[in-house]
Amino acid sequence: MERNRSIHETTQGLPAPYSPCVWNADEIVDLLAQTLREREAELRREQAFAGLDALQETELHPILAGLAELASWGVLREVAYPAQWRSKKPRRKPLPEDAERQRCDLVLTPKPGQRLADELKNERARVRARELVRGTLFESLATDEPAPVDLSKDLVVPAEDAYWLEVKAxxxxxxxxxxxxxxxxxxxxxxxxxxGDLRKLLADASVRRGGALLVHFTSDEAVAKHDLGVLVHRLLDKGLVIRPPATxxxxxxDRVGNAVCTLVLIEPAGQMDEPPADESVTASA
Structure with a gap:
């Protein structure tokens, strides 16, 4: 659909999906808000006793994942971070198990049905191949270079082309x-x-674009605006440089005291593919 083409552009003349994707934080947060509006309307029709603010973070994930249908994107849940395993190898094992990898709540892909290329999976294949020739005449031909990632199919996209989204309610x-x-x-x-979520995103070199999504429930809009300002300055005090939040x-x-849900998408500054027009938030902001 037209929306999808407008925010995913190719660079250097390379055909999609191999070229980097340009993700728009404002559009992402607007679509996320639409998914919650639809769920809120359903709860009101059902005259539900508990509202959105009663849900656990993991219960919000499938609702928020509905933005994929609105934008013709793909969405994956609980995806292992692509490169952190390289710096966190267990001492007694050559490669970490899947259960030992840190995971991201939601990952957006440019098209529905796509999956991410997994460097660790390829590395395991390389190690197995090396073990098969150990002690044979072919051992000298085995390489220590990382196995290449196969991007020959549209269904496989590099982690750098995805948008990594951590959720906090x-x-x-x-x-x-x-x-x-x-x-x-x-x-x-x-x-x-x-x-914590911003530091996780920054710790992985393969995460080109991503952000921490705060699902913020407050009594009114004034409280939300005030507390967002406090949050931004506390993040700066912690040494985190961020882009202006998209909200x-x-x-x-109002069931328990909250009458407003504000979605705040905060991205670390300095990520690749970010729009150049806006300036980062600094300590003087």
Whole structure:
């Protein structure tokens, strides 16, 4: 559809999907907000006792993944980070197991049905091939170079072409031990979760574009705006340089004290493929 072509461009004359994709944070957050608006409307029709702010983060993932249908993208859930394993190899094993790899909540791909090329899977194949020729005349021909990633099929895209999305949900009012009320851990949750996600994204050299998505439930829009400003400055105090956050708001039925859901997409500055027009947020902001 036209939306998909408008935000995914080719560079250096290379045909898609091999060329880098240009992802638009404002468009992503708008589509994410649309998925929550649709779910909120369903909850109201059902006269549900609990709202969006009662859901766990993992329960929000399949709802947010609905943006793929709105944009003709692909979306993958719980995807292993592509390159972090290189710096975190267990001492007693040549390569880590899948269960030992850090995972990203949602990963967007340019087209539906695509999967990501996995460097670790290729490396395992190279190691197995080397073991097969160990002690034979062909051992000297085995290479220590990383196995090439096969991108010959449209269904396989490099990790660099995807958009990596970590999700954190924080509410001014929340269910604590099943009882709704003011969230006693609100302030710490607001900062700790987002900063941790940003560091995860920055730690992987193969993540070209990505961001930390804060699903922020508050009593009103004024509180959301104020607390976002506080969050930005706390991130800067932690040494994290970020791009101006992309935001979208969703009105929700006040069931426990929250009447507004604000989606805040925060991207680390300095990522490849980012639009050059906007400046990064700095300590003087």
């Amino acid at each position: 924080v509410g001014q009012f929340a269910y604590v031990d099943g009882v709704p009320g003011p969230n006693p851990a609100y302030s710490s949750q607001l900062t700790r979760g987002v900063s 979208a708001r969703v009105g929700i039925l």
